[in-house]
Amino acid sequence: MEPANQLKGIIFDLDGTLGNTLPVVFAAFQRALEKFSSRQYTNEEIAAYFGASEEGIIQQIVRSQWQDCLQSYLYEYEKAHAICDRPFPGIEAALNLCKQQNIALAVVTGKGLYSTAISLRCMGLVDCFDIVETGSADGAIKPLSIRNVLTRWNISPQYVAYVGDAPYDMQAAKEVGVMPLGAAWAETASFELLDEMSPVATFRSVENFIDWIRSYCER
Incomplete structure (x- = not known):
């Protein structure tokens, strides 16, 4: 046994x-979402969507342009990873x-x-x-x-x-x-x-x- x-x-x-990596996540979301939703999101607003992956979060917020927003997010995410x-x-x-x-x-x-x-x-x-x-x-x-x-x-x-x-x-x-x-x-x-x-x-x-x-x- x-x-x-x-x-x-x-x-x-x-x-x-x-x-x-959470500061990286917030920075990337804020930059990408501002481009596609014409508003700024706070860390708290973004965190309220946590549970779903980034794909799911962006689909909920951006909807019709979510694929383009996801590509922007991933670009910003890799760039922001310089801080981590x-x-x-x-x-x-x-x-x-x-x-x-x-x-x-x-x-x-x-x-x-x-x-x-x-x-x-x-x-x-x-x-x-x-x-x-x-x-x-x-x-x-x-x-x-x-x-x-x-x-x-x-x-x-x-x-x-x-x-x-x-x-x-x-x-x-x-x-x-x-x-x-x-x-x-x-x-x-x-x-x-x-x-x-x-x-x-x-x-x-x-x-x-x-x-x-x-x-x-x-x-």
């Missing part, structure tokens, strides 16, 4: 978890530690396919993950995406953790039965809101997260 506390896989959210050309300090060390411990790595994000590819490339993380599951234009699908990863890995949920910076990430992890881990190291994350979701642990820094991986693997 396998030990109940064996950690076989960690799945990561992207925005605000692997890198400080590396992951959060310590993330690469955390990923390397997981590989040393034979822990499988994946990404489950609500972002669209193309913006996810841009972010992983700009931050130098393209080759770090076995599986990358992206979002849907129709709305939030993280529980389904997490299940897809588990199926492809052929690993039971109790041996896998999901790391995210939003309460919905903790909810999605619990729904599937993987361990929810709160990433509160970004300025855009709230330790209190994450901790209210009763995750297995909430981390104020990537270093705390690395210490948790080490201690978990040493049990």
Whole structure:
């Protein structure tokens, strides 16, 4: 029988978890939407649409010209990524530690396919993950995406953790039965809101997260 506390896989959210990409998202949306909707959107207005991928958000706002607006968004997104050309300090060390411990790595994000590819490339993380599951234009699908990863890995949920910076990430992890881990190291994350979701642990820094991986693997 396998030990109940064996950690076989960690799945990561992207925005605000692997890198400080939310400012990139807001900047790209604001520039693209202003061109096609003739008004400026605040960060809060844009965030209210989160759940759907960028394709879905733009379809809701722009409608008839959404394909052109999406292309503009992706152009602006890649350009704005100059402010985020590396992951959060310590993330690469955390990923390397997981590989040393034979822990499988994946990404489950609500972002669209193309913006996810841009972010992983700009931050130098393209080759770090076995599986990358992206979002849907129709709305939030993280529980389904997490299940897809588990199926492809052929690993039971109790041996896998999901790391995210939003309460919905903790909810999605619990729904599937993987361990929810709160990433509160970004300025855009709230330790209190994450901790209210009763995750297995909430981390104020990537270093705390690395210490948790080490201690978990040493049990």
